[in-house]
Amino acid sequence: MSTETVKQAVYSEEITLPEGVSAKLEGKKLRVKGPKGECEKDFSKMKVSIEIKGNKIIVTSVKKRRDYYAVAKAVVKHIKNLIEGVQKNYVYKLKIVYSHFPIQVKVEKDKVRIDNFIGERFPRYAKIVGSNTKVTIEGDDVIVEGPCKEAVGQTAGNIENATKIKYKDPRVFLDGVYIYERP
Numbered sequence: 057m058s059t060e061t062v063k064q065a066v067y068s069e070e071i072t073l074p075e076g077v078s079a080k081l082e083g084k085k086l087r088v089k090g091p092k093g094e095c096e097k098d099f100s101k102m103k104v105s106i107e108i109k110g111n112k113i114i115v116t117s118v119k120k121r122r123d124y125y126a127v128a129k130a131v132v133k134h135i136k137n138l139i140e141g142v143q144k145n146y147v148y149k150l151k152i153v154y155s156h157f158p159i160q161v162k163v164e165k166d167k168v169r170i171d172n173f174i175g176e177r178f179p180r181y182a183k184i185v186g187s188n189t190k191v192t193i194e195g196d197d198v199i200v201e202g203p204c205k206e207a208v209g210q211t212a213g214n215i216e217n218a219t220k221i222k223y224k225d226p227r228v229f230l231d232g233v234y235i236y237e238r239p
Contacts (some may be wrong), residue, residue: 066126069132076140081108082112086135093188093203097138101200104119105127150198150238153230159219160229161198161233162192167200170184174231182218185210198233205239212238 057207073079077090084100099106104127105116113135117128152159160171168182168191184191186207198215201203202208219232 066120067128069115069128071113071115071132071135071139073111073113074143077142079113081085081106083173086113086138086200088135088138088142090203092142092145095138095141095188095204095207097204097206099131102127102131104131106131130179137205138203140164142203145201145203146205146208146239147237148200148235150173150200150212150215150233150239151236152196152198152233155231157231159231159233161193163193170215170218170233173219174221174229176204182214182220183211185214191215209238 077088080087080089084102084106085096085098086106087094087096089135103118103124105114105118107116110203115128115132115135117124152161157172157175159173160170162171163184166184168184170180170182174179186204187197188204189200189202189207189211191211200208200212200215202211215233216235221229221231
């Protein structure tokens with residue numbers, strides 16, 4: 057029985073840009089523009105090679121190892137999320153829940169202001185991440201939408217975490233703003 061080494065190829069994948077979507081690469085910073093807006097992602101920490109040829113984005117792993125393949129596949133998924141986001145916005149829906157003290161939620165520039173949370177005198181704030189992320193309040197619903205999946209998800213998480221109740225029984229004190237629908 058002979059011991060032969062199996063030669064592996066470097067992982068490479070091509071992503072075709074759909075019609076109406078354009079991409080621009082500056083160093084390792086990828087900017088994708090589409091009909092719903094533009095989104096930017098920095099891949100400088102990732103050990104992959106990214107090229108744009110015509111209407112295709114080519115992602116190649118640096119080495120022939122499994123962990124480098126995993127990084128390259130993750131980068132491919134991030135790029136696909138960027139492309140999908142600029143074609144159709146990501147939407148997170150949150151519900152305002154209160155039992156006694158009515159909560160008032162307002163949008164102020166790059167922050168969400170939460171007033172009268174469990175009777176507190178001072179407002180709580182949640183940061184809106186990303187320049188294209190929009191927050192709207194419709195009745196008891198807070199709708200967060202935008203082309204960048206990470207920015208929209210982080211904004212929704214910030215709003216939910218701003219209304220976290222500490223040092224009380226969470227089964228009794230259910231007040232807050234909770235995510236109930238996401239992509």
